[in-house]
């Protein structure tokens with residue numbers, strides 16, 4: 001996804017969002033407020049569910065950065081969603097140490113189980129499945145991360161089944 005400043009209007013930031021941005025910027029010297037870029041993008045994602053080109057532009061304007069510099073941050077870290085994602089984002093590591101211990105098989109198992117290819121979101125909006133780079137837990141392979149926060153280790157098919165059942169139940173409870 002590209003940030004084309006000729007066609008994108010910056011997202012209008014709410015007072016509450018601006019206040020959160022200000023708290024992050026205050027952690028740095030006045031001439032280094034751009035250091036808050038990751039925190040501001042995380043706030044936008046927390047509030048919107050993803051970082052749209054319009055949000056990137058708003059962050060760039062707020063921090064006095066080139067829009068492309070903000071876009072480079074968004075695209076470098078895979079914790080930032082560049083498109084809307086499902087209720088649960090599942091990142092399965094397929095780097096070499098995990099690949100040697102069924103990382104790719106784990107990704108395929110989930111893809112078949114959920115009926116969605118890596119990068120896609122299930123029709124009910126419950127799961128987004130993604131392939132990821134090393135998650136720093138190679139000894140626990142195969143590993144996966146749920147919603148960028150919860151690390152799941154030694155993910156055998158049985159454990160994957162349990163995890164998906166649990167997440168589906170949680171999603172059903174949310175709707176009840």
Ligand code: FES
Pocket residue numbers: 093094095096097098099133134135136137138139141143
């Ligand atoms: S290679 Fe998978 S966690 Fe490091």
